[in-house]
Amino acid sequence: MLAIGLMSGTSLDGVDAALIETDGEAQVRALAFRTEPYSDSARAELAEATTLALTFDRPRASPPIVAAGELIVRTHAMVVQKLLRDAGVEAAAVDVIGFHGQTVAHRPDRGWTWQIGDGQALADATGIVTISDFRSADVAAGGQGAPLIPIYHAALAADLEKPVAILNLGGVANITWIGRDGALVAFDTGPANGLIDHWMEAQTGQRYDADGALAAAGRVDPTVLDMMMDNAWFDLAPPKSLDRNDFTLQSARGLSAADGAATLTAFTARTVARALDHLPERPRRLLVAGGGRHNATMLAMIAAEAGLTPEPTDALGWDGDALEAQGFAYMAVRRLEERPISFPGTTGVPQAMTGGVIHHPAGA
Numbered sequence: 328m329l330a331i332g333l334m335s336g337t338s339l340d341g342v343d344a345a346l347i348e349t350d351g352e353a354q355v356r357a358l359a360f361r362t363e364p365y366s367d368s369a370r371a372e373l374a375e376a377t378t379l380a381l382t383f384d385r386p387r388a389s390p391p392i393v394a395a396g397e398l399i400v401r402t403h404a405m406v407v408q409k410l411l412r413d414a415g416v417e418a419a420a421v422d423v424i425g426f427h428g429q430t431v432a433h434r435p436d437r438g439w440t441w442q443i444g445d446g447q448a449l450a451d452a453t454g455i456v457t458i459s460d461f462r463s464a465d466v467a468a469g470g471q472g473a474p475l476i477p478i479y480h481a482a483l484a485a486d487l488e489k490p491v492a493i494l495n496l497g498g499v500a501n502i503t504w505i506g507r508d509g510a511l512v513a514f515d516t517g518p519a520n521g522l523i524d525h526w527m528e529a530q531t532g533q534r535y536d537a538d539g540a541l542a543a544a545g546r547v548d549p550t551v552l553d554m555m556m557d558n559a560w561f562d563l564a565p566p567k568s569l570d571r572n573d574f575t576l577q578s579a580r581g582l583s584a585a586d587g588a589a590t591l592t593a594f595t596a597r598t599v600a601r602a603l604d605h606l607p608e609r610p611r612r613l614l615v616a617g618g619g620r621h622n623a624t625m626l627a628m629i630a631a632e633a634g635l636t637p638e639p640t641d642a643l644g645w646d647g648d649a650l651e652a653q654g655f656a657y658m659a660v661r662r663l664e665e666r667p668i669s670f671p672g673t674t675g676v677p678q679a680m681t682g683g684v685i686h687h688p689a690g691a
């Protein structure tokens with residue numbers, strides 16, 4: 328099948344869109360990828376929606392969040408058109424879209440997770456069958472609803488020596504471990520770039536610490552780092568997942584811009600090292616995807632803390648910026664075929680299950 332995957336991640340940097348050809352099993356061919364950055368005003372609107380959503384005890388239609396959802400659909404419909412144009416493919420040739428939407432709040436402990444962006448509206452706008460709301464069925468069944476990407480990681484890594492681990496350094500970090508027998512263990516490990524981005528914005532007005540240059544110029548404050556690590560969440564055995572706002576900058580206040588960047592980057596590295604302790608067996612390789620793989624300081628700190636050299640997935644021919652979007656395309660195909668996307672070892676759901684709601688375009 329030809330499938331498009333659309334991901335708007337926790338960093339709120341933009342919409343990632345990927346076109347792949349896949350059988351929903353071992354075969355995956357990446358055909359096209361692009362990112363549509365959000366404007367500053369769109370980013371602000373989405374950030375406000377997430378702040379508001381977190382104050383709710385359950386998802387409910389609130390005008391600013393409804394408006395943010397419409398913004399999500401408009402942006403995603405536009406990026407689908409651009410992706411199709413890049414690829415020289417007609418909408419009619421595409422079998423399905425996997426539409427993650429934007430997580431505004433993730434509260435599996437309260438029995439819900441909330442991704443905005445109406446799947447029916449996107450199906451109608453594009454004329455393509457669209458799968459949305461990938462996480463809710465898993466949470467309703469008692470799972471964490473995240474991470475979901477492990478089944479895609481497993482497909483990509485089919486021919487690699489095991490055990491192997493794939494680390495995504497997005498706003499939040501998550502790890503997938505694949506054992507010799509194909510067993511999957513996956514969970515969120517802590518913040519990746521989210522806190523650093525907030526720190527950079529507040530301290531320097533820049534959106535992120537390009538290449539980790541500011542962190543490289545600072546010194547890690549060991550007391551602040553210890554304070555940040557002093558959190559029982561890191562001792563918790565998987566399955567576990569995070570909301571992008573579960574950690575704050577509180578402990579770093581008062582540090583210089585560079586020392587804060589260094590300390591927050593070291594925090595990400597140490598939480599990754601700590602996550603490796605929860606794996607059944609040490610992986611032979613640590614492959615790394617997501618925007619954080621461009622941060623040389625972060626990668627060096629992970630190497631030092633974890634004793635494993637993180638290898639960007641790009642060296643294997645897997646575009647580290649595209650994996651999440653490709654993953655939702657892959658999961659959309661699996662949804663159509665009723666194949667599982669979440670597992671006891673990945674989200675903690677009692678039994679492997681599929682997920683996502685199918686929307687057929689109006690008039691189709």
Ligand SMILES: Nc1ncnc2c1ncn2[C@@H]1O[C@H](COP(=O)(O)OP(=O)(O)OP(=O)(O)O)[C@@H](O)[C@H]1O
Nearest residue numbers: 336337338497498499520535537538617618619621
């Ligand atoms: N050149 C770079 N140097 C340092 N950091 C970078 C660079 N490029 C991207 N990043 C970081 O990567 C982040 C975006 O990563 P990515 O797109 O993987 O996150 P996301 O998909 O939004 O998040 P999540 O995976 O949590 O949903 C940026 O916010 C920035 O912090």
Ligand SMILES: CC(=O)N[C@H]1[C@@H]2OC[C@@H](O2)[C@@H](O)[C@@H]1O[C@H](C)C(=O)O
Nearest residue numbers: 337430433473474475476499501651
């Ligand atoms: C609730 C939610 O949107 N979680 C995201 C987030 O971003 C990274 C990490 O936290 C991961 O658990 C998940 O996304 C990826 C794509 C996943 O589900 O695998």
